[in-house]
Amino acid sequence: MATLHRPTSLFPIRHITKTTRRLLAIVLLVLGGCCKSEPPPPPDLRVIGLEVTQAIQDTHNSVPLVTGKRTFVRVYVTREIIDHYNPPYLTAMLEGFRNGLSLGAPLSPANVGQRIYVYGEWDRRNLNDAFYFELPANWIQEGQITLKATIDPSHDFPENDYSNNIVNSGVLTFQPGKALRLHFVKYSYLRDGAQIAPSQFDIDEIVSQLRRMYPIPWLNYQQYVVLSNCGGGTNQISPPPCNSTYADAAHPLKIPSQEDVETLLLGLRQTYESNNPDALYFGLYALPVNVVDFQRGAAWWYDRVAVGWTHAGTVILDDRLENPGRIGTHEIGHLLGRAHVLCTGTEALPDATYPYPGGQIGGLYTQFMGFDSGDAGLDPSFTLRIIPPDWVDLMSYCDKAWISDYTYTKIYNYIQTAIGVTMLRPASHARSVLQNIAYDFVSAGEKGDYLSVYGTIDVSQQVASVSFLSRQTNVTKIPIRKPGAYHILLLNAQDKRLADYAFTPLDDSNGDTRVVIGQIVPFVPGTARVAIYSDVARREIASVRVSPKSPVVSALEFNMDARLPASARVLLNWSANDPDGDMLTYTLLYSFDDGQSWRVLATGITGSTFAVDTGQLEGTKRGYFRLIANDGVNTGFADSVPFSVAGKPPIARISNPANGNTYVYGQTVTLEGYGQDIEDGTLDDAHLSWSSNRDGSLGTGHLIYPSFLSVGVHTITLIASDFTEQTGTATVTITITQH
Numbered sequence: 001m002a003t004l005h006r007p008t009s010l011f012p013i014r015h016i017t018k019t020t021r022r023l024l025a026i027v028l029l030v031l032g033g034c035c036k037s038e039p040p041p042p043p044d045l046r047v048i049g050l051e052v053t054q055a056i057q058d059t060h061n062s063v064p065l066v067t068g069k070r071t072f073v074r075v076y077v078t079r080e081i082i083d084h085y086n087p088p089y090l091t092a093m094l095e096g097f098r099n100g101l102s103l104g105a106p107l108s109p110a111n112v113g114q115r116i117y118v119y120g121e122w123d124r125r126n127l128n129d130a131f132y133f134e135l136p137a138n139w140i141q142e143g144q145i146t147l148k149a150t151i152d153p154s155h156d157f158p159e160n161d162y163s164n165n166i167v168n169s170g171v172l173t174f175q176p177g178k179a180l181r182l183h184f185v186k187y188s189y190l191r192d193g194a195q196i197a198p199s200q201f202d203i204d205e206i207v208s209q210l211r212r213m214y215p216i217p218w219l220n221y222q223q224y225v226v227l228s229n230c231g232g233g234t235n236q237i238s239p240p241p242c243n244s245t246y247a248d249a250a251h252p253l254k255i256p257s258q259e260d261v262e263t264l265l266l267g268l269r270q271t272y273e274s275n276n277p278d279a280l281y282f283g284l285y286a287l288p289v290n291v292v293d294f295q296r297g298a299a300w301w302y303d304r305v306a307v308g309w310t311h312a313g314t315v316i317l318d319d320r321l322e323n324p325g326r327i328g329t330h331e332i333g334h335l336l337g338r339a340h341v342l343c344t345g346t347e348a349l350p351d352a353t354y355p356y357p358g359g360q361i362g363g364l365y366t367q368f369m370g371f372d373s374g375d376a377g378l379d380p381s382f383t384l385r386i387i388p389p390d391w392v393d394l395m396s397y398c399d400k401a402w403i404s405d406y407t408y409t410k411i412y413n414y415i416q417t418a419i420g421v422t423m424l425r426p427a428s429h430a431r432s433v434l435q436n437i438a439y440d441f442v443s444a445g446e447k448g449d450y451l452s453v454y455g456t457i458d459v460s461q462q463v464a465s466v467s468f469l470s471r472q473t474n475v476t477k478i479p480i481r482k483p484g485a486y487h488i489l490l491l492n493a494q495d496k497r498l499a500d501y502a503f504t505p506l507d508d509s510n511g512d513t514r515v516v517i518g519q520i521v522p523f524v525p526g527t528a529r530v531a532i533y534s535d536v537a538r539r540e541i542a543s544v545r546v547s548p549k550s551p552v553v554s555a556l557e558f559n560m561d562a563r564l565p566a567s568a569r570v571l572l573n574w575s576a577n578d579p580d581g582d583m584l585t586y587t588l589l590y591s592f593d594d595g596q597s598w599r600v601l602a603t604g605i606t607g608s609t610f611a612v613d614t615g616q617l618e619g620t621k622r623g624y625f626r627l628i629a630n631d632g633v634n635t636g637f638a639d640s641v642p643f644s645v646a647g648k649p650p651i652a653r654i655s656n657p658a659n660g661n662t663y664v665y666g667q668t669v670t671l672e673g674y675g676q677d678i679e680d681g682t683l684d685d686a687h688l689s690w691s692s693n694r695d696g697s698l699g700t701g702h703l704i705y706p707s708f709l710s711v712g713v714h715t716i717t718l719i720a721s722d723f724t725e726q727t728g729t730a731t732v733t734i735t736i737t738q739h
């Protein structure tokens with residue numbers, strides 16, 4: 001683990017309370033005797049500290065700064081005489097230097113009106129009790145800078161001593177920071193004919209919180225939909241991956257339990273999905289609004305797979321545990337090596353070295369406080385805010401969570417050293433196909449005769465449920481098998497053991513009694529039965545019969561010509577046969593890159609037709625469908641003829657400024673926005689361009705800082721363009737005033 005450079009301590013800030021002052025005054029009166037009339041001391045403004053924050057910081061600036069991440073400087077000021085009726089209303093300026101050279105024009109405060117009232121007393125929890133500045137792009141590049149803040153630079157307020165109106169930061173180091181790569185799956189399922197799915201807003205909230213909170217300069221993600229089936233309607237499936245005990249009179253059909261989703265997504269990914277094998281994987285699913293599952297999510301560090309749920313059709317913007325962003329940042333924190341932090345007291349396997357009581361991010365005697373840059377794209381009123389120190393760490397189970405310095409630093413170190421978690425290259429599908437560049441992120445896979453065994457074990461009841469069994473000649477990633485108290489047994493028709501694979505189930509650290517079977521083992525021909533044996537119970541706790549013959553799929557066809565439009569419903573049909581007469585279920589895969597990589601579109605399909613929305617397919621010159629038939633264990637598959645799919649435009653999204661914001665001429669306006677594309681993932685800076693209807697082009701990048709927009713009303717437009725020149729736009733309107 002790399003150690004972090006800790007900048008030298010700056011000015012410690014002492015918060016003198018009103019009570020302390022009164023006590024002090026009384027003591028002075030007693031010491032000095034009564035009734036002497038002294039002239040009041042001349043008023044004196046004084047800078048008492050400068051804090052540089054990206055998400056969490058103390059007044060010593062001990063938390064590392066990450067290159068390229070939005071950075072804010074707070075400058076604290078006081079004066080000795082408190083005048084609540086006529087406080088001075090003052091401005092300040094911030095200068096930056098690299099190697100002794102100026103970084104450019106001094107910055108004005110970003111406070112409304114570029115001024116604050118200086119009361120003498122101040123509270124660090126109030127944004128406008130201090131000056132704050134946002135550092136422009138060339139100030140937050142890798143390396144060292146120093147800052148110099150001057151309050152009341154034009155000496156509007158009469159003082160005897162102006163020398164203490166200036167503070168220097170000491171050396172601040174922006175550390176190199178790697179981007180985080182994520183693979184999101186919107187897990188959707190059919191229940192009684194209706195599709196239950198998380199919303200795009202849910203994913204946007206997770207992405208937004210990761211960008212705001214995590215020690216990363218960049219998040220590069222892709223997202224897909226995986227459709228499953230809980231039965232009902234015209235579809236019937238056995239066994240359904242929907243074992244939750246919940247059911248109501250209106251919907252007697254079951255819904256997936258968390259373990260169902262976990263095991264299915266883990267099994268599908270490790271068996272079939274060869275794209276992005278090392279990216280962190282987060283599966284989000286939805287429950288009907290009247291259903292609550294005890295666990296919000298789960299994560300497996302080794303497998304880099306996590307899941308969480310949200311309520312279908314709801315929007316939660318506040319800081320409750322139910323916020324999808326809260327669930328995502330917590331579970332992805334597990335994937336980045338973080339254990340739980342104690343807050344409710346029920347957090348399983350807590351981190352004993354977490355430094356602050358009650359799981360707080362700061363606590364009483366530390367000076368850590370959070371800073372949230374907000375996201376007006378989620379809600380126009382959601383802008384900058386201070387996160388107080390009594391909020392708790394995101395790895396706890398409490399509401400009102402933010403990232404502590406402890407978790408921030410640990411995640412930073414993990415990301416810098418974890419192999420494969422991060423890559424800055426855009427995972428461009430379009431480039432890989434159109435420009436014939438080898439796709440970077442395809443697992444070579446493992447070829448052989450393999451059996452995927454996924455399911456759950458209730459360790460207290462000693463019962464197992466095997467929900468996904470599949471025999472394949474090629475799998476993506478064989479999970480580590482650590483011998484333990486459970487066994488996958490392959491038995492022949494005479495019940496003789498052909499193979500015995502001892503394993504340790506995966507514990508998702510949630511502290512319940514259910515653990516996950518997630519193994520891929522060599523298959524042995526002649527196997528007539530697969531059993532799970534427990535050394536604890538000293539008996540078999542699950543058994544699945546294996547029929548001798550594999551199913552055969554033929555003639556996978558679709559009802560359009562081989563040029564699929566960007567948005568259409570294409571109907572697939574096929575014929576399949578199982579020589580043993582077993583019931584068949586199907587999994588549908590898609591390849592956009594001429595069969596190099598595959599991903600799952602749907603699983604648990606029954607019948608012989610299935611409709612695909614081409615809007616969910618990456619554009620390609622040469623793609624395929626692959627249908628895998630499963631008779632319970634054995635599989636057979638067929639590929640479609642190759643086809644092309646029209647590419648999709650990216651979606652542009654502006655996080656800042658808020659629509660309707662007003663700025664004073666000369667004030668820096670932070671423009672933050674992103675482009676997301678189904679083919680190219682998260683678009684890089686070169687593919688994001690900004691303009692104003694008054695001032696023309698403003699520049700390119702996800703974060704730019706124009707300073708002198710002309711006075712008037714501006715329509716600000718972000719154009720995101722993908723690698724095939726398709727574009728998406730977003731706009732906000734802001735006003736620049738003269739004063």
Ligand SMILES: [Zn+2]
Nearest residue numbers: 330331334340
């Ligand atoms: Zn957890």
